Each structure stands twice: as C-alpha cells, then as structure tokens.
Amino acid sequence: MTSTIRALAEVILQNIDALEADCARRGVEAPSMKEPFKPGSEFSLNDADVQKASTVIVAAAQQLINTVQPPQVNLVMTAYSTTLAGAIRVAAEFHIADILSEAGPAGLHVKDICSICKADPVKIGQVLRFLASAWIFQEVKPDVYSNNRNSSIMVKGLSVKELHESPETKYSKPEGSTAALLGIIGDETIKGASYLYETLSDPKTAFSGEANEAPLCKALNTDLSCWQLYEQPEQQERQHRFGVAMQGISRLEPIEVTTKGFDWSGLKKDAVVVDVGGGIGSFSLALAKEHPQVKFVVQDRGPVVEDGLERAKVFFPEGVDSGRLSFQEHNFFESEPIKNADVYMLKFIIHDWSNKYSHIILKRLREAAAPHSRLIIVDKIIPYICPPSEVNEDVSVPGVWKPELPEPIVNMSGGIIYPHLSSVVMMLWCNGQERTIGDFNELLAEAGWKLEQVHQHDAFGQNSSQIIAVPI
Ligand SMILES: C[S@@+](CC[C@H](N)C(=O)[O-])C[C@H]1O[C@@H](n2cnc3c(N)ncnc32)[C@H](O)[C@@H]1O
Structure with missing residues (x-):
C-alpha cells in the first residue's frame, strides 16, 4: 500500500505536469528563486487548470513538510514567524532591496550595504541571514547578499539617492506599495497581534465590536479607532502609508x-x-x-x-x-x-x-x-x-x-x-x-x-x- 507521504509526493508530481505545460506554452523556464522577479515569469494563475495544479501542489507540499518535521518544530517555528515580519520591515525601511538592486547579481557585502544605509553591519548581517534562510534575499558569498525573486518585490522604483534625499516620496511609485504594506505588517499588525490575547481575555474588550477596542488600540494605548488615530497630525506618515499599502494588497x-x-x-x-x-x-x-x-x-x-x-x-x-x-x-x-x-x-x-x-x-x-x-x-x-x-x-x-x-x-x-x-x-x-x-x-x-x-x-x-x- 502506498504510504501517505509517498501519495503526497505523487500528487505533487502529477500536478507539476500542468505547470510545465504552462511554461512550455509560454516558451519560458519555471521561475528561478535566484533571479530577481521579472513580470511574466509567474505561472498563468488566471488559467483555471494552472491555478488548480498550483493550489494542490502547495497544499500537498505543506502537508508533507508538516508530516516530515516533528510537531515541536512545526509549531514553534510557526509561532516565531512574527519575528520575520519585524525583520522584513527593517529591510524595507533601510531600502536594502533597493541598494541590492543597484548592486546587481554580484551582490554587496553587508558592510557596504550598511555604509549606505547607515546601520550596524553586525545587526543587519543577522537580519539578512535570517531573511535569506526564509527565501528572502540570498547570501551569494559569506556576508555578501543579493536580491532574489522574493526580496526584489521590495524595490520601490526610485534610486537609493532619491530615497535618501526625499524620504517622504518613498512610496510615490506604484512598485512602492509592497514596501508600504510590509511596513504596516511589521509595525501596526505585529503590535496588534502581540495584544490579541490581552484583548480577548479582558472582560472590557473580550466581546466588543467597537473599532476603538481592538487589539491594535490596546497596543498603541489609545481610545481612538485606527481610522480616527490616523487623522491625528502626528500619524500622517502612517495614514499615507496605509493608503498606499491598500494598493500593495491589490498586488496580491x-x-x-x-x-x-x-x-x-x-x-x-x-x-x-x-x-x-x-x-x-x-x-x-x-x-x-x-x-x-x-x-x-x-x-x-x-x-x-x-x-x-x-x-x-x-x-x-x-x-x-x-x-x-x-x-x-x-x-x-x-x-x-x-x-x-x-x-x-x-x-x-x-x-x-x-x-x-x-x-x-x-x-x-x-x-x-x-x-x-x-x-x-x-x-x-x-x-x-x-x-x-x-x-x-x-x-x-x-x-x-x-x-x-x-x-x-x-x-x-x-x-x-x-x-x-x-x-x-x-x-x-x-x-x-x-x-x-x-x-x-x-x-x-x-x-x-x-x-x-x-x-x-x-x-x-x-x-x-x-x-x-x-x-x-
Ligand atoms: C481597508 S481600506 C479600503 C480602501 C479601498 N476601498 C481599497 O480597496 O483600496 C478602508 C477605507 O475605509 C476608510 N474609512 C474608515 N472609516 C470611514 C468612514 N467612517 N467613512 C468613510 N471612509 C472610512 C478608510 O479611510 C480606508 O480608506
């Protein structure tokens, strides 16, 4: 009898056929994780068969990973993944993908990255290696990083010089909307998530449907809803980032x-x-x-x-x-x-x-x-x-x-x-x-x-x- 893990692997293989056929139809190779993203390199997910195959592969691969790894690893690593959101925000705010986009495929040593973004190479080095382990950036040589398919999506469409000289325009190009969204996830969303239990267990807020009693409000120590908060003059930057981030959501x-x-x-x-x-x-x-x-x-x-x-x-x-x-x-x-x-x-x-x-x-x-x-x-x-x-x-x-x-x-x-x-x-x-x-x-x-x-x-x-x- 076929074991469950083999059956999962077989389901993956059967569905790979549809993805390879899609590549053959378009005359392209399957996307490489090493290359920065190129529009048109993604599978044709608007084709129902390709989308179905992709969904089945993802579902089967995840079940396989969860079956093969011990549950302690599955659960604890998943819980720790909030730390990734903080690290991704660091990369986006320090314009690291933009710096690496200008550096090209050879990449840049973390010390050179940090001399441009004015940050501590020891700390940024840890953040980058953590991200590279999660398929965001790649370490091409010891301490030398380049963009890969995932990290390249953070590029904001402006030169590093422009980003440093006019930080208020950092989200002005349509591509900047993903960086804006990542900024929000690594800021408001993880702050709110860390107060989820406190909000759900506090009798004052546990059953509330009021927007100003949500976990984020507790995290930011405010009685205002997020929408009212954004209208405060000192929240202008967050307000602007939110508007642009909605475009980033649409890119999903x-x-x-x-x-x-x-x-x-x-x-x-x-x-x-x-x-x-x-x-x-x-x-x-x-x-x-x-x-x-x-x-x-x-x-x-x-x-x-x-x-x-x-x-x-x-x-x-x-x-x-x-x-x-x-x-x-x-x-x-x-x-x-x-x-x-x-x-x-x-x-x-x-x-x-x-x-x-x-x-x-x-x-x-x-x-x-x-x-x-x-x-x-x-x-x-x-x-x-x-x-x-x-x-x-x-x-x-x-x-x-x-x-x-x-x-x-x-x-x-x-x-x-x-x-x-x-x-x-x-x-x-x-x-x-x-x-x-x-x-x-x-x-x-x-x-x-x-x-x-x-x-x-x-x-x-x-x-x-x-x-x-x-x-x-
Ligand atoms: C999740 S965003 C969606 C924006 C837009 N529909 C989109 O898909 O990009 C929610 C929007 O509701 C707006 N909003 C919140 N409270 C509002 C209110 N009382 N009246 C009008 N708009 C409000 C926010 O400013 C924000 O732009």
Whole structure:
C-alpha cells in the first residue's frame, strides 16, 4: 500500500505536469528563486487548470513538510514567524532591496550595504541571514547578499539617492506599495497581534465590536479607532502609508480578478458608480481607465481623498479633468449624499467592521438606493476548511465555489492561509472579520438587500469575490 507521504509526493508530481505545460506554452523556464522577479515569469494563475495544479501542489507540499518535521518544530517555528515580519520591515525601511538592486547579481557585502544605509553591519548581517534562510534575499558569498525573486518585490522604483534625499516620496511609485504594506505588517499588525490575547481575555474588550477596542488600540494605548488615530497630525506618515499599502494588497491578486465579474461595460453612458470608502481611489482609477462611459466618485475621509486626488492628478489627469474620476469627503455612517446611483461599491470595507457597524453602512446605502441600484461588495468569502461533505449551509447563491482537493490532503484550506489570516488581521485592527457566504447573506438581508449573485474566482478565498446585491 502506498504510504501517505509517498501519495503526497505523487500528487505533487502529477500536478507539476500542468505547470510545465504552462511554461512550455509560454516558451519560458519555471521561475528561478535566484533571479530577481521579472513580470511574466509567474505561472498563468488566471488559467483555471494552472491555478488548480498550483493550489494542490502547495497544499500537498505543506502537508508533507508538516508530516516530515516533528510537531515541536512545526509549531514553534510557526509561532516565531512574527519575528520575520519585524525583520522584513527593517529591510524595507533601510531600502536594502533597493541598494541590492543597484548592486546587481554580484551582490554587496553587508558592510557596504550598511555604509549606505547607515546601520550596524553586525545587526543587519543577522537580519539578512535570517531573511535569506526564509527565501528572502540570498547570501551569494559569506556576508555578501543579493536580491532574489522574493526580496526584489521590495524595490520601490526610485534610486537609493532619491530615497535618501526625499524620504517622504518613498512610496510615490506604484512598485512602492509592497514596501508600504510590509511596513504596516511589521509595525501596526505585529503590535496588534502581540495584544490579541490581552484583548480577548479582558472582560472590557473580550466581546466588543467597537473599532476603538481592538487589539491594535490596546497596543498603541489609545481610545481612538485606527481610522480616527490616523487623522491625528502626528500619524500622517502612517495614514499615507496605509493608503498606499491598500494598493500593495491589490498586488496580491491581479486587479483583473477583483474587477472581473460584474458587467461594467453594460452600464449606460454617464452611469454613476460610488466607491464608498474607496481610499485613494486605486480601484476606481483602474476601472475608470477601462470603462470611459462611467463616472466614478470615490468617497472617503477628508485626508484620504485629498491624498487620492493628488495621486489621480499624476496617474490619470484626463480622468480628473473630465470629471470621470472625482473624490468626495464622506463618512459612511452618515446619510449617503449620492442618491439613486447605478452602483454602490464597498471594496475591503465590510471586513473592517463588526456586524453592528457593517449593518449601519449597508443600511445608509439601502436608504440612498433606487430599485435599479446595485451593491457590489468586494471582499473575501471565507470557506470552511472541514471536509465539504460536512458543510450543509442553507444558502444557494449562483457563483459560489466549494473547495475540492485530492486525497490524502486533509486540510481543505489548500494550505492557503490568506483569507483566515486576513480575518484575524481585521480583528486586530478594528474588530472586523472576513465572512462566509452565509454571514453575508444574513447581514445583507437585515439591511434590506438581497444577495443576488457572487463572482468568485477560486474556492479557497485566496482572491476576493464580488458579492452582488439588489434592493429588496
Ligand atoms: C481597508 S481600506 C479600503 C480602501 C479601498 N476601498 C481599497 O480597496 O483600496 C478602508 C477605507 O475605509 C476608510 N474609512 C474608515 N472609516 C470611514 C468612514 N467612517 N467613512 C468613510 N471612509 C472610512 C478608510 O479611510 C480606508 O480608506
């Protein structure tokens, strides 16, 4: 009889065929971990067969690793991985990937890196070797580091000279959004995570749905929610970084995935799409470029829309000048000023809020909606990770996918932790959560919306879905 570990290895090998066929079709080699990332070198994950093969390989490989290593190692090393977030932030803030990008494939000695970034080579040397052990940077000779596929993603698109002379512009290029996101993970997110237990065990906050009683608020010793905190003058840098980091999140899934599904081109000329809590407007900007017949209005808090307008003037001046992309300050807990819009869109908003506050946001939009209005929520749909045969949720909505993985894989997340991680991160920041399709159905119905259809792009919640609702 085939052992489980051999069966896992065989599952991996069978699925490698699909990835090799993908490379052959595109006339490229499989990506090398040693080379900096080149656009187009990734597998074609928008091809359903390639995506399925990649998911099965990741799931089987992770089960194999967890089976082969002793549980002490699995558990303790996983718990220690928060330290990686701190180390990655160090690399991003000291512009180490940018320095190594200029140094090229031969790399640079840690002393030379540190003479440029003005840091202690003994300490930075430890950080870099730790990161290289986790596949971020590579040690090409003793104490000499170069960028590899993973570390090269941290490059911000500006010269090291520019980064040092004008630090306030460090996230000004689109590539800088990943560094901004890594900055947030290594700052607010790990600070919040270290207060998770204290918040969940304190009777004052254990059952709270208030955004200002989340673990991050405890960590930063404030009574303000993260959104209110960001409005304080001394938090300007964090506020700006957050806006840019949202673009970095979008890079985790191709923009076509989040825009695909709803029939934007079916909207009539001058149809109005309101991007509620639209941040600095990255999503609307991408859609406005593709659908010139539609008008997009991005609503957010004052400082955010100011930031968004400035960026839009640089990246889409014709849209701003023609009024096809505009920005408006608006608090989504108050009455929605744009009535009868064709589409109200909530991207990465509902997951920020507990049910109590999500209900208010949805209700305000329902009050403003006309019968023809559509609501589009872009968020993850959380799958259960028990065997699908155990799930008998009573919600049948067109477009919902169910996870399926071959035996002997036992973890139905497919080893994809992102949606579940994201849910806990939302709790850390603001007592929010990601939701199952059943949760969305209930929340929408209570606010006067009928869940009509879902555009889901994978069964594991790796990519966000579009959840379409109509007024009841
Ligand atoms: C997770 S971000 C999503 C931004 C954007 N939709 C995107 O996908 O890039 C949440 C946004 O909600 C905004 N926000 C928070 N509280 C708000 C409020 N009361 N009214 C309007 N916007 C708010 C924040 O400023 C932030 O831009």
